[in-house]
Amino acid sequence: MFEAPSFSSLNLDVALPGIFLAGWATLLLIVDLFIPKERRRLTVWLALAGIAVTFVLNLVMYNRHEEAFKGMFIADPFSGFLNIVILLTAIMGILLSVDYLRRTGIERGEFYSLILFTTVGMIFMAGANDLISVFVALELLSIPLYVLSAFRAPDLKSEESGLKYFIMGAFASAFFVFGAAMVYGATGTTNLPEIFSALGGLGQPGGPSVFLMILGAGLIIVGLGFKVAAVPFHMWTPDVYEGAPTPVTAFMSVGAKAGGFAALLRILIVGLPILTVNEQAAAAWQTTLWLIAAATLILGNIVAISQSNVKRMLAYSSIAHAGYILMAVAAAGTPGIGDQAAQAALVYLLSYMFTNMGAFAIALSIEKDDGSGTGIDDFKGLGKSRPLMAAMMSVFMLSLTGIPLTAGFMGKWLVFQAAIQANLIPLAIIGVLTSVVSAFYYARIIINMYFGEGEGDSAEGATSYVRWTVYVAFAGTVLLGVAPMLVTTLTDRVSLAVSMLP
Amino acid sequence: MVQTDAYIVLSLVLFVLGTLGVLLRRNAILVFMSVELMLNATNLALAAFARHWGQESGHLFVFFIITVAAAEVAVGLALIVAIFRSKRSINIDELHQMEG
Amino acid sequence: MENTGFSLLTLVLFLPLVGFTILLFIREQQESAIKWTAFGTSLVTFVASLLLWIGFNNQEAGLQFVQRGEWLPSYGISYYVGIDGLSLLMVILTTFIMPIAILSSFNSHIFHERGRVKLYYLFMLLLEWAMIGVFVAQDLVIFYIFWEVTLVPMYFLIGIWGAERRIYAAIKFFLYTMAGSILMLLAILYVGIQAGTFAVPEIIAGIQNGTISFAFDGLFSTQSFLFLGFFIAFAIKVPIWPLHSWLPDAHVQAPTAGSVILAGVLLKMGTYGLVRFCLPLYPEASVAWAPVIAVLAVIGIIYGAWVSYAQTDVKKLVAYSSVSHLGFVVLGIFALNAQGIEGGILQMVNHGISTGGLFLLVGMLYERRHTKDIAAYGGIWKALPLFGAISLVVTLSSMGLPGLNGFIGEFTILLGAFGSDVLGFFYAMFATIGVILAAVYMLYMFQKVYLGELDKEENKNLPPLMWNEIAVLIPILIAIFLIGLQPAPFFNTMNASVGELVAHVGQFVTTVAQAVP
Incomplete structure (x- = not known):
């Protein structure tokens, strides 16, 4: 009954970027033991080199559309693009960490291996084409992040952050995996395209059970909803973001989100477009996602207003941004919009990556060695003391608000376009109105930096590594806003939707 | 022979018990054990489904879950120990360094 | 006349950005180099825009100096610029006001108090670029981008260099206008998806030959909602009563040059949008909603005038007078006939010049006395006769005295409203009350500030006008007399374009009369 697959039929080369990085991370873990303490920089450069090679491998393979591990993993432009986002996040995360770890006294070599391992998890998440591989990738993504959150x-605060993240994460994984089990029970397969074809007979005698399908799909959404910090599964976010070391917060706010949305989009578009089967199911399904998106937008943006700590503020802001991406996810439920919605979500993730990494980099620059100095008020006068930093922070804030000529605008534009195309006009209206609300708290940082009194922090954390991260983030934010075609040529090739059922 | 449905009902009950445990218990270790209960409920369901469909991918999934759960335990217990060292308590209600 | 090559218009649009880039490389300390670079850039832009006018063909109704290039082809968005008579006048108004605003702030007190000269002029040039962009963009998305970008430099100008309550004013300005325009974003998306293109001329052509239509069957239908999405954005910018509450705060707190630009150009973006987008894209909804909007406009005319009269703060008085004047513009536009719209467009230019001039004068007073309280002045004419005389001309122009520019605009608008198919006698009559009230509050202000006895000690030894202050007032005076005595070239410039617009909208007047009894 069980046939061992031949080695060559696994198509390992298709998953090469992820496999390479996994191997590199393992090696780094060992090699680091032999690197003397005073030459710790070597570990950093080795980690960066590994990511760089993976990045190149990924670009070379960008246009492929092939499966590996008997269909459990797929390399296509969707995963290729996400890998770009993930790897850039990892590079920036590492660059932000180098001096931060040293000045806060937590410089340990495992840090970089852990970053690489979670990056591998994200990469496999982007290409996972089977509920089992989604689960394994999800855990590979999460477990190192629990440790990283508690790294301080x-x-x-840091320990608490790690434990909270761990409990919530494990809880969420349990939901996800139980949901996956139910879907398996209904369809007899865990492979996403096969689930899709099995759904043809949904509710008919001998076909998949509607109850199990709805239960399973619902639990999967709950599980991944935790990962991407969608309301009402968001409550861990502010505490974890605040307590974790700032470079880790920056890294996971983008990376974990990219991984979570990768799985969410692929599962919903490839595996579970229940929507195409039955009109009523479609409506209920989309309405659920719609409500989650709307709640996420509203709560994230409104609670962010009252925050006085910039890390918490950015945590709520990241909840809000998950809401915008969820708009695209909800739109993906309308037949024929799937690909467009996925492209919008991808561009959004890239724009959020640049902007958010930049914003965290600057927050990290004014943070003191003991972890204090992350109040919104600590930005007062930065326009005088560090004009360039303040100018770039302003651009990041405008981009998070969604003002044109920044990356944030292009992301929002495409997401709203997908939502309107999917006829989710009320959701789009909620989306734009909450953007106005968000302007209020982002503008507060600008006000503090420029309009008020105050001496201004000397931003001693802005070492050359951090500054270069800010420059890259700034260049990305502006370039994506001014010349979005550079990115859309990549996303235009993304196609997830399986042909509609007969 | 017991019907598949019976296994599923049992696993649902276990899963709900686990969920309630996570939500109601205050001791980090017990919360963590409740999560394990949820995972094992899943394993039971998967094994039952695998028999129902007469194929092995369900079993495969179970092995992955067991392995991953072990990894989770390692990290989770380490975190709990670390926090016990600094606080002398693992009551999750007492974890409130951050407010907002 | 599609042209993918280089166009003079693109040059005019991007000149301020060239200056912006040069400015980036000048060191913060070299203040005079910064000032002169900014001024030089804006002056060159003005000259270049005059070349546009010289090369402009009055007889042609369609777009000229068109340039179109791909921007985001997979989403149907293109860099598409072009001008017709309306756009041309607005571009020239912008490039005319900008050098004045820049030059007027050369010796301003704000630099002594707040410094950051370089940042100030960077924002000025960025603002000029975005404003020109608003007036020349023919693609809805590109238009929206420029429209939103204008917010940012103005937000900083008010926030950094404004008066005491600048933070409140800046955030109110930013949120208020952003809230308005964000619904336009959705309307733009909807239109673009329905029409399959974001290019305005293509959409209008589609509406004319029936390939594109937005369902209309009354005051609340798809087309009306789209219309309102655009209208609210523009109405906040204009501002139309009752959406004006951001304006007094922004005007009063902004530095002088900021107020001049706000009054001179930014508000015109709203009225420009009404003519350029609301009317041709949603002709039925425009016709149906015209009476409602005209009522708001008339209320604004009277309300603005009334509140102006009650002010004790001279800058606030001028700010509220804007509400009143722009009410005229909106009334003219929604008369939906050639006279009304042409009068409205000319009045936009007039208001930019006169009210811009008034803000300059108020700013000069403030530089000398550091107060905006009307009661603190009196007899200024005796202290500064030249200044007083110039102020008289600008005040009379703002009042609408025959022979000066304001009269031509208001008179044409009233004629238009009177002869309109959708409005009529009563609208014109009530608007006329506004003209009378304008005379009342303007003369009241003039009398309190300039006439009477020079009885306050502080007012006796005011420093005379500086060279740059005289230099900015002269072009204002020239423009006031030029339009007042020779309005024909201005009307000729927009005749053809407005004629086409009126013909386009006019087709729908009877259709709407059947749908909305």
Whole structure:
């Protein structure tokens, strides 16, 4: 009954970027033991080199559309594009960490291996084409992040952040995996395209059970909803973001989100477009996502207003941005819009990556060695003391608001376009109105930096590594806003939707 | 022979118990054990479904879950130990360094 | 006349950005180099825009100096610029006001208090670029981009160099206008998806030959919602009563040059949008909603005048007078006939010049006395006769005295409203009350500030006008007399374009009369 597959039929080369990075991370873990403490920089450069090679491998393979591990993994432009986002996030995350770890006294070599491992998890998440591989990738993504969040131990905030993230993450995984089990029970397969074809007989005698399908799909959404911090599964986010070391917060706010949305989009577009089967199911399904998106937008943006700590503010802002991407996910439920919605979500993730990494980099620059100095008020007068930093922070804030000529605008534009095309006009209206609300708290940082009194922080954390990260983030934010065609030529090739059922 | 449905009902019950445990228990270790209960409920369901469909990918999934759960335990317990060292308590209600 | 090559219009549009780039490389300390670079850039842009006018063909109704290039082809968005008579006048108004605003702030007190000269002029040039962009963009998305970008430099100008309550004013300005325009974003998306293109001329052509239509069957239908999406954005910018509450704060708190630009150009973006987008894209909804909007306009005319009269702050008085004047413009536009719209467009130019001039004068007073309280002045004419005389001309122009520019605009608008198919006698009559009230509050202000006895000690030794202050007032005076005595070239410029627009909208007047009884 069980036939061992031949080695060559696994198509390992298709998953090469991920496999390479996994191997590199393992090697780094060992090699690091032999690197003397005073030459710790070597670990950093080795980690960056590994990511760079993976990046190149990924670009070379960008246009492929092939499966590996008997259909459990797929390399296509969708995963290729996400890998770009993920790897850039990892590079920036590492660059932000180098001096931060040293000045806060937590410089340990495992840090970089852990970053690489979670990056591998994200990469496999982007290409996972089977509920089992989604689960394994999800855990590979999450477990190192739990450790990274608590990396500042014995600092209580950091330990607390790690434990909270761990409990919530494990809880969410349990939901996801139970949902996957139910879907398996209904269809007899865990492979996404096969689930899709099995759904043809949904509700008919001998076909998949509607109850199991709805239960399973619902639990999967809950599980991934935790990962991407969608309301009502968001409550861990502010505490974890605040307590974790700032470079880790920056890294996971983008990376974990990219991984979570990768799985969410692929599962919903490839595996579970229940929508195409039955009109009523379609409506209920889309309405659920719609409500989650709307709640996420509203709560994230409104609660962010009252925050006084910039890390918490960015945490709520990241919840809000998950809401915008969820708009695209909800839009993907309308037949024929799937690909467009996926492209919009991808551009949004890239734009969020540049902007958010930049914003965190600057927050990290004014942070003190003991973890204080992350208040919104600590930005006062930065326009005088560090004009260039303040100018770039302003651009990041405008981009998060969605003002044109920045990346944030292009992301929002495409997401709204997908939502309107999918006829989700009320959701689009909620989306734009909450953007106005968001302008309020982003503008507060600008006000503090420029309009008020105050001496201004000297931003001693802005070492050359951090500055270069800010420059790259700034260049990306502006370039994506002014010349979005550079990116859309890549996303135009993304196609997830399986042909409609007969 | 027991019907597949019976296994599923049992696994649902276990899953719900686990969920309630996570939500109601305050001791980090017990919360963590409740999560394990949820995972094992999943394993039971998968094994039952695998028999129902007469194919092995369900079993495969179970092995992955067991492995991953072990990894999770390692990290989770380490975190709990670390926090116990600094706080002398693992009550999750007492984790409130951050407010907002 | 599609042209993918280089166009003079693109040059005019991007000149301020060239200056912006040069400015980036000048060191913060070299203040005079910064000032002169900014001024030089804006002056060159003005000259270049005059070349546009010289090369402009009055007889042609369609777009000229068109340039179109791909921007985001897979989403149907193109860099598409072009001008017709309306756009041309607005571009020239912008390039005319900008050098004045820049030169007027050369010796401003704000630099002594707040510094950051370089940042200030960077924002000025960025603002000029975005404003010209608004007036020349023919693709809805590109238009929206420029429209939103204008917010940012103005936000900083108010926030950094404004008066005491600048933070409040800046954030109110930013949120208020953003809230308005964001619904336009959705309307633009909807239109673009329905029409399959974001290019305005293509959409209008589609509406004319029936390939594109937005369902219309009353005051609340798809087309009306789209119309309102655009209209609210523009109405906030204009501002039309009751959406004006951001304006007094922004005007009063902004530095002088900021107020001049706000009054001179930014508000015109709203009225320009009404003519350029609302009317041709949604002709039925425009016709149906015209009476409602005209009522708001008339209320604004009277309300603005009334509140102006009650002010004790001279800058606030001028700010509220804008509400009143722009009410005339909106009334003219929604008369939906050639006279009304042409009068409205000319009045946009007039208001830019006169009110811009008034803000300059108020700013000069403030530089000398550091107060905006009307009661603190009196007898200024005796202290500064030249200044007083110039102020008289600008005040009379703003009032609408025959022979000066304001009269021509208001008179044409009233004629248009009177003869309109959708409005009529009563609208014109109530608007006329506004003209009378304007005389009342303007003369009241003039009398309190300039006439009477020079009884306050502080007012006796005011420093005379500086060279740059005289230099900015002269072009204002020239423009006031030029339009007042020779309005024909201005009307000729827009005749053909407005004629086509009126013909386009006019087709729908009877259709709407059947749909909306």
